């Protein structure tokens with residue numbers, strides 16, 4: 385039975401792990417490299433418990449009892465009484481190896497040696513010890529007191545009874561253990577950090593602004609925080625190190641540490657812990673963002689009415705939503721009443737193909753129903769008469785937001801005079817953090833038109849996300865490769881659907897697992913967007929997993 389644990393390294397993760405053990409009633413020997421670092425670790429624990437006391441979630445006596453279970457110091461010799469020692473020192477193999485070699489001469493023979501490594505090889509760390517069978521990965525997630533996941537990682541040398549003992553210990557701590565083998569990044573970081581690296585690269589390439597990338601994933605998908613905010617929480621140095629490990633293991637350039645990340649780490653801008661990362665904070669260790677040069681100016685208030693083109697349930701619902709938000713709406717259902725939008729600030733055109741009663745207004749097929757199936761939807765042909773009538777009414781500078789699939793191609797009328805102010809938009813489902821209206825930006829569209837649509841979004845109560853007009857815009861362009869990675873991991877036999885769902889939900893606070901999101905989006909839609917993205921960029925990691933194809937052909941979801 386494990387009752388006394390040692391924790392080595394009292395930074396963000398180490399201090400959080402100390403809190404988890406002490407709260408669960410275990411005695412903790414907490415050690416860092418100097419008396420000052422040990423004192424700092426004690427400060428982290430007291431601050432975290434103090435927050436709980438001030439929220440009324442813990443009384444002062446309980447707090448004192450928890451702190452009383454921990455002894456802080458700077459001497460590894462204190463680990464002689466531990467049943468399990470876990471290290472949470474920086475992600476450098478040589479540091480971890482040296483600590484474990486030293487521990488070999490200190491701890492009891494039956495003591496379990498655990499590492500909280502984010503991604504380094506448990507097998508390599510184990511090899512540096514006298515008894516490799518007692519070395520096991522025990523990977524907590526940030527903030528350790530909050531995230532339920534613990535990845536228990538076995539090497540090929542691990543003693544299975546100890547693996548089981550550590551799994552049981554994680555359960556005693558109130559955590560959700562997932563037992564996995566020793567692969568770079570294990571389950572959660574292999575998936576999460578690949579997605580974070582791609583998000584950083586998307587920011588670096590100007591796909592969207594910093595806050596729009598974050599809003600896309602928080603308000604667009606429902607993740608607890610956007611990827612750049614999350615990088616700042618975890619620590620850019622940690623993300624950089626994990627990227628290095630993933631790249632070395634896979635050779636996949638999409639997981640290599642992005643240039644901007646390397647620059648920020650070199651500059652000492654490590655995220656919240658240094659007060660500056662992708663964002664600027666109001667102090668070291670704070671999560672409160674302050675404005676800086678990269679802060680996007682808020683959208684200007686919308687001045688004027690909104691035209692709403694289209695008919696059907698969706699259009700009615702949008703009309704009500706806009707009216708409820710205090711926006712004055714002018715409805716247009718056919719070319720005949722287009723003149724009524726003459727003075728509006730912006731016109732929202734919905735599914736305009738139906739306005740003419742067929743795909744093309746009779747123009748492309750002479751009304752031959754049999755060929756209508758070739759025209760999927762959107763504004764390509766059928767909308768032309770309506771859009772032209774709307775354009776005639778509003779003038780060349782009038783802005784049309786075309787709600788559809790979200791690319792200039794699908795929103796294109798084929799008429800450049802109309803296209804210059806037709807802005808493709810996609811309205812996503814409402815999430816806890818808001819509802820995203822994605823706005824496609826391209827060389828064909830003026831900045832003023834984009835700004836007007838941002839104003840429309842804010843007036844309607846939506847969160848505007850402006851992205852370069854590329855396959856998947858921002859939300860799907862970040863989400864779908866993440867889902868593809870999960871399918872590839874499943875296909876590789878490393879983890880089950882359940883392991884992957886648990887890892888992302890319990891480790892990273894995802895409200896839905898990746899396969900749940902994949903099934904919801906539909907494997908065929910995910911496959912289609914990935915294929916388009918691959919076509920646009922040639923990037924190998926975007927090739928859809930064969931398992932996606934299999935599920936499409938068999939018409940099967942991933943979660944049964």
Ligand code: 3HC
Pocket residue numbers: 432435439441501502503524525526527528529530531573576608609614618622891892893
């Ligand atoms: N330490 C302790 N507790 C904390 C905390 C911290 N740093 N930050 C937040 N909390 C607690 C709060 O006190 C609050 O507790 P309560 O419900 O008892 O009052 C609870 O967490 C929720 O916090 P907030 O209400 O302030 O904020 P949110 O609801 O936005 O939650 C969050 C904050 C838990 C951080 C949430 O945004 C989240 O889950 N984000 C994703 C984090 C994530 O992905 N972590 C994994 C990173 S990868 C990793 O760690 C692996 C490593 O190897 C790289």
